[in-house]
Amino acid sequence: xxxxxxxxxxxxxxxxxxxxxxxxxxxxxxxxxxxxxxxxxxxxxxxxxxxxxxxxxxxxxxxxxxxxxxxxxxxxxxxxxxxxxxxxxxxxxxxxxxxxxxxxxxxxxxxxxxxxxxxxxxxxxxxxxxxxxxxxxxxxxxxxxxxxxxxxxxxxxxxxxxxxxxxxxxxxxxxxxxxxxxxxxxxxxxxxxxxxxxxxxxxxxxxxxxxxxxxxxxxxxxxxxxxxxxxxxxxxxxxxxxxxxxxxxxxxxxxxxxxxxxxxxxxxxxxxxxxxxxxxxxxxxxxxxxxxxxxxxxxxxxxxxxxxxxxxxxxxxxxxxxxxxxxxxxxxxxxxxxxxxxxxxxxxxxxxxxxxxxxxxxx
Amino acid sequence: xxxxxxxxxxxxxxxxxxxxxxxxxxxxxxxxxxxxxxxxxxxxxxxxxxxxxxxxxxxxxxxxxxxxxxxxxxxxxxxxxxxxxxxxxxxxxxxxxxxxxxxxxxxxxxxxxxxxxxxxxxxxxxxxxxxxxxxxxxxxxxxxxxxxxxxxxxxxxxxxxxxxxxxxxxxxxxxxxxxxxxxxxxxxxxxxxxxxxxxxxxxxxxxxxxxxxxxxxxxxxxxxxxxxxxxxxxxxxxxxxxxxxxxxxxxxxxxxxxxxxxxxxxxxxxxxxxxxxxxxxxxxxxxxxxxxxxxxxxxxxxxxxxxxxxxxxxxxxxxxxxxxxxxxxxxxxxxxxxxxxxxxxxxxxxxxxxxxxxxxxxx
Numbered sequence: 001x002x003x004x005x006x007x008x009x010x011x012x013x014x015x016x017x018x019x020x021x022x023x024x025x026x027x028x029x030x031x032x033x034x035x036x037x038x039x040x041x042x043x044x045x046x047x048x049x050x051x052x053x054x055x056x057x058x059x060x061x062x063x064x065x066x067x068x069x070x071x072x073x074x075x076x077x078x079x080x081x082x083x084x085x086x087x088x089x090x091x092x093x094x095x096x097x098x099x100x101x102x103x104x105x106x107x108x109x110x111x112x113x114x115x116x117x118x119x120x121x122x123x124x125x126x127x128x129x130x131x132x133x134x135x136x137x138x139x140x141x142x143x144x145x146x147x148x149x150x151x152x153x154x155x156x157x158x159x160x161x162x163x164x165x166x167x168x169x170x171x172x173x174x175x176x177x178x179x180x181x182x183x184x185x186x187x188x189x190x191x192x193x194x195x196x197x198x199x200x201x202x203x204x205x206x207x208x209x210x211x212x213x214x215x216x217x218x219x220x221x222x223x224x225x226x227x228x229x230x231x232x233x234x235x236x237x238x239x240x241x242x243x244x245x246x247x248x249x250x251x252x253x254x255x256x257x258x259x260x261x262x263x264x265x266x267x268x269x270x271x272x273x274x275x276x277x278x279x280x281x282x283x284x285x286x287x288x289x290x291x292x293x294x295x296x297x298x299x300x301x302x303x304x305x306x307x308x309x310x311x312x313x314x315x316x317x318x319x320x321x322x323x324x325x326x327x328x329x330x331x332x333x334x335x336x337x338x339x340x341x342x343x344x345x346x347x348x349x350x351x352x353x354x355x356x357x358x359x360x361x362x363x
Numbered sequence: 364x365x366x367x368x369x370x371x372x373x374x375x376x377x378x379x380x381x382x383x384x385x386x387x388x389x390x391x392x393x394x395x396x397x398x399x400x401x402x403x404x405x406x407x408x409x410x411x412x413x414x415x416x417x418x419x420x421x422x423x424x425x426x427x428x429x430x431x432x433x434x435x436x437x438x439x440x441x442x443x444x445x446x447x448x449x450x451x452x453x454x455x456x457x458x459x460x461x462x463x464x465x466x467x468x469x470x471x472x473x474x475x476x477x478x479x480x481x482x483x484x485x486x487x488x489x490x491x492x493x494x495x496x497x498x499x500x501x502x503x504x505x506x507x508x509x510x511x512x513x514x515x516x517x518x519x520x521x522x523x524x525x526x527x528x529x530x531x532x533x534x535x536x537x538x539x540x541x542x543x544x545x546x547x548x549x550x551x552x553x554x555x556x557x558x559x560x561x562x563x564x565x566x567x568x569x570x571x572x573x574x575x576x577x578x579x580x581x582x583x584x585x586x587x588x589x590x591x592x593x594x595x596x597x598x599x600x601x602x603x604x605x606x607x608x609x610x611x612x613x614x615x616x617x618x619x620x621x622x623x624x625x626x627x628x629x630x631x632x633x634x635x636x637x638x639x640x641x642x643x644x645x646x647x648x649x650x651x652x653x654x655x656x657x658x659x660x661x662x663x664x665x666x667x668x669x670x671x672x673x674x675x676x677x678x679x680x681x682x683x684x685x686x687x688x689x690x691x692x693x694x695x696x697x698x699x700x701x702x703x704x705x706x707x708x709x710x711x712x713x714x715x716x717x718x719x720x721x722x723x724x725x726x
Contacts, residue, residue: 096710097571099564105659105706143563145508145586147539160573161535170533172524172543176510178536178567200506201462204541208460210523223508296468343468347459 009157009185013092016138019131020089027082036070039081041130042271049270051315056263056278058270060129080123081130083112088127088138095159097139097179100124129271136182136229146230147174147200149207150191150218152241154184172207174221177230186240189218193359194237196220196280198249198258202339202350209351215359218243225258228275234262235277245277246359251285251295252336253307256326264316282322283362284354287329290337293354296344297335304336372520372548376455379501382494383452390445399433402444404493405634412633414678419626419641421633423492443486444493446475451490451501458522460502460542463487492634499545499592509593510537510563512570513554513581515604517547535570537584540593549603552581556722557600559583559643561612561621565702565713572714578722581606588621591638597625598640608640609722614648614658615699616670619689627679645685646725647717650692653700656717659707660698667699 023039030037042048043063052059067074067081087106091098098106104120107113114120124135136142152168158180165187168175175181195217197203203221206212212219218237222230238245247262249255265276290297300308308330317323330336342350386402393400405411406426415422430437430444450469454461461469467483470476477483487498499505515531521543528550531538538544558580560566566584569575575582581600585593601608610625612618628639653660663671671693680686693699705713 097567098706098710099703101564101701101703102706102710105703106710108659108707109709141564141567144510144536144567145563147507156535158535159571166533171529171538172519172521173507173539173541175534175538176536180535200508201464201504204460204504204507208522296471338464340462340464340468343461343465344471346472347461347465347469 009183012137016131016133017089017092019133020085020092023085023130024082024089036068037078038066038068038070039078039130040064040066041126044125044129044271049267053315053319056316057265057273057276058267060270077123077126080107080112080114080120081126083107083110084120084123084127086110088140091139092137095139097141099141099143100135103140125271132272134228134232134272134275136179136232139179141179142227142229144176144178144227144229145223146177146226147203147221147223148177148181148218148233149174149203150189150212151216152189152191152218152237153187154181155187156180156184158183168218169212174203174207174219177220177227177233179229182229182233182236186236189241189243190216191218191241191243192216194218194220194234194243194245196222196226196234196245196247196262197339198222198224198247198255199339202248205347206351206355209348211351211355214351215355222258222262226262228269231262231265231275231277234280235274238277238279244363245280246283246362247280248284248339248355248358249282250336250338251287251290251341252300252338253304253311253327253330255285256282256323257307257311260311260316260323281362283358285337285339285341287326287333289354289358290335291329291333293342295337295341297333297337297341300330300334300336305331305334372546375500379494379496380452380455382496383448383455383501386448386493387445387452399431400441401429401431401433402441402493403427403429404489407488407492407634412630416678416682419679420628420636420639421630423633440486440489443470443475443477443483444489446470446473447483447486447490451498451503454502455500458502460504462504462506463498466503488634495635497591497595497635497638499542499595502542504542504592505590507539507541507590507592508586509540509589510566510584510586511540511544511581511596512537512566513552513575514579515552515554515581515600516550517544518550519543519547521546531581532575537566537570537582540583540590540596542592545592545596545599549599552604552606553579554581554604554606555579557581557583557597557606557608559585559589559597559608559610559625560702561585561587561610561618562702565611568710569714569718572711574714574718577714578718585621585625589625591632594625594628594638594640597643598637601640601642607726608643609646609725610643611647611702611718611721612645613699613701614650614653614704615663615701616667616674616690616693618648619645619686620670620674623674623679623686644725646721648700648702648704650689650696652717652721653698654692654696656705658700658704660696660700660704663693663697663699668694668697 048061048063247259259282610622622645
């Protein structure tokens with residue numbers, strides 16, 4: 001595909017700041033009316049988290065919790081939440097990024113007290129739940145460790161780089177997926193798919209073997225379980241560029257679940273949309289691939305097997321013959337294999353033989 | 364500084380291949396003479412590893428182990444080592460990269476048997492010891508997770524990118540330090556120092572606050588303990604560009620040791636030079652900084668304290684009043700602090716106040 005339409009990055013920023021303002025004015029209006037201000041937040045308690053098979057992710061139910069300044073037990077979390085909104089507003093308008101750890105320590109600069117980081121993390125999740133925006137939208141980012149490579153032209157929106165562009169093949173080791181990349185606009189691409197890879201070693205192999213050209217793809221190194229911002233970025237690539245997403249992981253329950261979380265998200269993020277890509281496809285390494293390709297394997301250990309039984313009962317794995325079949329096969333063969341196991345047929349076998357076959361098979 | 368002279372990347376590649384050929388011809392010549400071939404390798408046993416305070420790193424002593432094809436117990440490791448040299452030669456001449464994991468699986472493509480990966484790892488270390496080159500010189504790379512940002516123009520030497528250049532400020536999240544970057548030639552830089560940072564979050568903060576311009580520096584995110592290729596890359600920046608190296612870590616025994624390994628290397632790498640930068644400086648967060656800056660802290664736990672006593676006896680920490688003083692202070696205050704703790708004085712305090720002071724203090 002050619003030039004893409006501008007995404008909604010600027011618009012979204014506007015929406016985020018407006019949503020925070022709305023929260024502030026809502027509190028002020030209640031105060032003006034002479035009532036103790038109250039904030040209503042969708043409940044994140046376990047009984048209010050349900051898996052929705054239609055949109056293929058966890059969502060929150062109808063329950064709501066109220067935080068009222070009238071209630072002495074609520075005063076602290078109420079104040080903390082108001083502070084978190086203030087701090088997020090500062091970050092967003094001053095265009096500074098931070099981390100959950102930073103938020104915890106920054107509170108001390110405002111003489112706002114949190115008992116520990118868990119408490120401040122929870123308040124940030126409250127703010128996400130209340131506003132429907134991700135903490136990354138408030139410039140609170142996780143540590144970067146995933147990377148991208150491929151023919152995508154982006155235009156930065158971060159200070160000092162506004163309007164500058166980069167083609168993501170510029171650096172053949174890959175560039176980090178951080179605040180600057182995730183806030184960039186997509187300008188154009190010749191890729192017709194996204195390939196997300198669990199491990200950095202295979203990402204490097206794919207670049208070296210020219211997979212981005214041969215299969216017109218944007219390559220993403222997840223670095224294990226993909227961080228939230230990378231998962232949201234994969235969703236953007238899918239939605240804004242209309243690209244199908246294929247995921248390649250190790251052939252074990254952990255790799256399988258890395259793919260699943262990209263596809264269906266996690267219960268922890270039931271209060272958010274757009275962190276997952278329901279149409280993404282787990283293309284391998286399947287348990288059946290281990291058998292078909294006679295891969296060198298290691299035995300599943302007890303923890304692996306326990307995990308497989310958990311996944312078998314997990315709603316995200318229900319109603320899908322692929323997942324169920326692969327779980328059964330893992331339990332049958334009681335073996336697992338890494339992506340690198342294909343090297344037993346030579347370093348390029350995975351690119352020359354396995355990849356094209358699987359891309360076709362899972363199309 | 365301006366334009367730098369070309370480094371010895373091309374020359375080194377030439378040397379590596381020649382060294383492997385020499386190993387091969389040496390074996391052939393012995394066979395031609397009708398004797399069982401023997402390979403002599405410096406011993407890596409503990410008693411042959413000594414700390415050399417002059418060059419400030421571990422080195423191997425005079426002991427040598429012989430592997431003779433005559434000895435039935437030596438035949439397997441002898442053959443494995445010869446195969447490892449063959450495979451390394453293929454990687455280097457065909458310009459393909461791989462990993463230790465790949466090496467283990469690739470052996471099966473040659474019907475070469477290793478009991479487990481530990482065995483193949485050891486053989487690669489034998490090859491390093493025998494040749495004096497790092498496995499990265501044979502294109503066997505660790506997983507990438509560290510990144511760089513700053514005004515350095517590089518010229519690639521990897522296939523498909525020969526002669527292409529990149530300025531390392533092109534992507535404001537940073538670019539990965541992988542095979543393409545570490546094999547690039549340095550063209551020019553305006554930086555006058557290198558700042559290596561333990562954590563990605565602070566690396567992002569430094570970029571955002573323009574530290575690369577304000578302090579004319581190349582910024583490196585170590586991603587925790589810096590991978591070997593990143594440590595070797597820091598050494599190249601120091602040696603080829605004559606840049607002093609400052610290291611910023613968390614204020615705890617683990618952060619302190621991350622700095623120490625960049626400076627003095629590890630006993631495991633006693634058979635190699637150029638993985639460490641003896642002139643690099645640990646600039647903070649010191650235990651004395653925790654006191655001076657009244658940072659928010661966590662208590663040292665038992666494992667932290669045990670580690671401090673180990674480090675106190677470690678030869679790399681001897682004869683240096685700074686390390687000894689800081690270990691003593693940690694043991695006295697029994698507290699530790701993360702780099703993010705400075706956020707208690709506002710997000711930019713670490714850049715506006717702490718960093719300039721420490722750069723001056725440790726110059």
